[in-house]
Amino acid sequence: MLSKTLEKALNDQIQRELASAYLYLSMVAYFEEQNLPGFARWMRVQFHEEQFHAFKIFDFVLERGGTVTLQAIEAPPSDFQSPVDVFERTLAHEQKVTAYINDLYALAVKENDYASQVFLQWFIDEQVEEEKNAADILANLRMIEGSPQALFMLDRELGTRTLPPEATPMQTEAEA
Ligand code: MG
Numbered sequence: 001m002l003s004k005t006l007e008k009a010l011n012d013q014i015q016r017e018l019a020s021a022y023l024y025l026s027m028v029a030y031f032e033e034q035n036l037p038g039f040a041r042w043m044r045v046q047f048h049e050e051q052f053h054a055f056k057i058f059d060f061v062l063e064r065g066g067t068v069t070l071q072a073i074e075a076p077p078s079d080f081q082s083p084v085d086v087f088e089r090t091l092a093h094e095q096k097v098t099a100y101i102n103d104l105y106a107l108a109v110k111e112n113d114y115a116s117q118v119f120l121q122w123f124i125d126e127q128v129e130e131e132k133n134a135a136d137i138l139a140n141l142r143m144i145e146g147s148p149q150a151l152f153m154l155d156r157e158l159g160t161r162t163l164p165p166e167a168t169p170m171q172t173e174a175e176a
Helices: 004-033 035-062 083-110 113-142 147-159
Strands: none
Touching: 004 035, 004 083, 004 113, 035 113, 035 147, 083 113, 113 147
């Protein structure tokens, strides 16, 4: 059984993962408007991955006999200035999410909730990947600033990103 404190913290994290999805959806719109379909596709994958993260926690709370309480999600920003600006915000956002995941893990340790610690380990690994992805693309963007040709090539490359099978919408755990 989940403690009430951990249940509340996990519900807060469901909200944050969905807010992340909403942020990335806003970035999809920006890139589509900028005629950068590859960047937009990369962000579409990101949008689905965040929903998958939210669902993972949602299912875990229920499996542990907890109650899921959904919370309001604020409107995301839509005033993006450039691809560099978008990826600076993406990296900063993921660093913030990492800090929240670390806090959750610390809480699970404090409460001697071993199942939650094992569960959260997946998110700790995932955040390493999330930060690296955003940092790599940001570094590439800074390198090619001022070169539309290079931006075009990077857009092509990012457009090859695919959604991992486990994050496919409506995929159940048994099918994954
Ligand atoms: Mg996430």
